Amino acid sequence: MIRDFTEDEARRALVLKWGTVDPDVLPAWVAEMDYALAPPVAEALQRAVTDGVTGYPPALVNAALGEAYAGFARRHYGQQVDPEQVLPTSDVTAGVRVALDVLSEPGPLVLPTPAYHPQFGLGHCTDREIWELPLDPDAGEVRLDLDRLDDLFSRGATTLLLTQPHNPLGHVHTRAELEGVRDVALRHGARVISDEIHAPLVLPGAEHVPYLSLDGTAEHAVAVLAASKAFNTPGLRCAQIVTSDPAARNRLLAEPMARNDSWSPLGEVAAIAAYEDGDAWLAALVARLDEQRTLLDELLAEHLPEARVRPLEATFLAWLDLRAYGHDDPATVALDKGRVQLEAGHRYQPGLDGHARLNIATSPERLTEIVVRLGRALG
Incomplete structure (x- = not known):
């Protein structure tokens, strides 16, 4: 295949x-x-191009996209996602930037390193300092240093950008690790933005646990994800911001179009086909x-x-x-x-x-x- x-x-x-x-x-x-x-993705795109689907995308809430991702999350992760809490954005890095701008309090961003290198530019784009949370790439097991994360939040950091599964180390955070992150974030009233673009690509022997599937995460976290990495469609420009808190969703919806726009209707077509039929x-x-x-x-x-x-x-x-x-x-x-x-x-x-x-x-x-x-x- x-x-x-x-x-x-x-x-x-x-x-x-x-x-x-x-x-x-x-x-x-x-x-x-x-x-x-x-x-299934190629066929859906071919039909869309034949039909001339090259204009503006539909409104910010695309029911078909939300339903498609909710079904995918239920089948693959056992996660219940409200389709109305799935919002499109152009790509995952842009979605992280939007979430930082709209939902996070001012203050430094904690970035576990090594990190996907465009993430280092988020500090400049959002007028924040980047505070690194080093991971040891040569350790037998990669683990987030929760004590150091606690210290960084104590000293004024307001948001953790969690990349899980991790790029570039290929590590899948366990449920226990994520629960530890949640507990530290709750203790400090901090926000977590979970970049889960590689979640569909967890290999045999590991299991992806969506951060928002954990109890106690809805009010302080969002996930940003896409079908693009697993289905090789990054140029089609359609990622998703997933929330569990209606207040967070409403704040995102209330932002001017200039804050979050430029996703593609062909990207939505590809994502729906991938999530439903892939x-x-x-x-x-x-x-x-x-x-x-x-x-x-x-x-x-x-x-x-x-x-x-x-x-x-x-x-x-x-x-x-x-x-x-x-x-x-x-x-x-x-x-x-x-x-x-x-x-x-x-x-x-x-x-x-x-x-x-x-x-x-x-x-x-x-x-x-x-x-x-x-x-x-x-x-």
């Missing part, structure tokens, strides 16, 4: 990932998958990614035996510790000597040398060639 793009197809379809690198480079950097669209394709994708993470472990053992890779519990983005090979910036070496493009670790945590992020959402043959090239370049 998962169809791999040929290189020619990938260069036409993935204009950033493949279209901006030299012809001899294998791209394994930005979070796009080298797979053709899920047929389960079988998504299951096949998760199975493929499970196979790819196993293959990655085997390839690293053969070609980069000194590399350490974080256990990949979710996403298709593997976090590599390559310090044993003696390069401060292994991503640059990989590109210059191996013609493989990775994401440099220091983009996710400034000053963090010797690490890189590798996208495994490609064919087994291409992943094999990527790691072989890395072994030659770094070894």
Whole structure:
């Protein structure tokens, strides 16, 4: 059910990932998958384009989108979501910015690091300081430091941006971890914004617990999510802000259009099709990614035996510790000597040398060639 793009197809379809690198480079950097669209999504988009659905999107509350996501959350997470509490936004980072502007009190934003690098820009966009909550990427288990979070809230931070599942470390926060976050937030009257864009991509052995599914979270939290990462549609520009508190929803609805606009009607079409009809394709994708993470472990053992890779519990983005090979910036070496493009670790945590992020959402043959090239370049 998962169809791999040929290189020619990938260069036409993935204009950033493949279209901006030299012809001899294998791209394994930005979070796009080298797979053709899920047929239900492609068919829905083709019908919409034939029908001329290229005008403005409908009103802020799209009943069909809310119903579609509510059904998806119920089937996949056992979560009850009120469809009227699902609001569109252009993408997840924009949705986080809207939630910060509208719902959060003034004050610093706590950001667990390493972090998805555009999140560092949220401080500038919302006139807030970013206070880092470091995670140890080399620890046996990644865990949020709740004592330090408590201290940051005590010193004036007002909001935690929680990315779960985590990007770039591929960690899935447990129910106990999230309950600990909730308890600290409640103690300080703080807000939590939960970025759950990778939730559909939790791999076998782990379980996604939506933050809003926990008791006691409705009045201080929102989730921002999308079908775009799991179904490879980021260019269609439609994410969702999910609330459980009617007061928070009403505050979002009351904002001027200039605060939250520019999502796409084609993005809504794709999201509805993915949420309603994409389960079988998504299951096949998760199975493929499970196979790819196993293959990655085997390839690293053969070609980069000194590399350490974080256990990949979710996403298709593997976090590599390559310090044993003696390069401060292994991503640059990989590109210059191996013609493989990775994401440099220091983009996710400034000053963090010797690490890189590798996208495994490609064919087994291409992943094999990527790691072989890395072994030659770094070894």
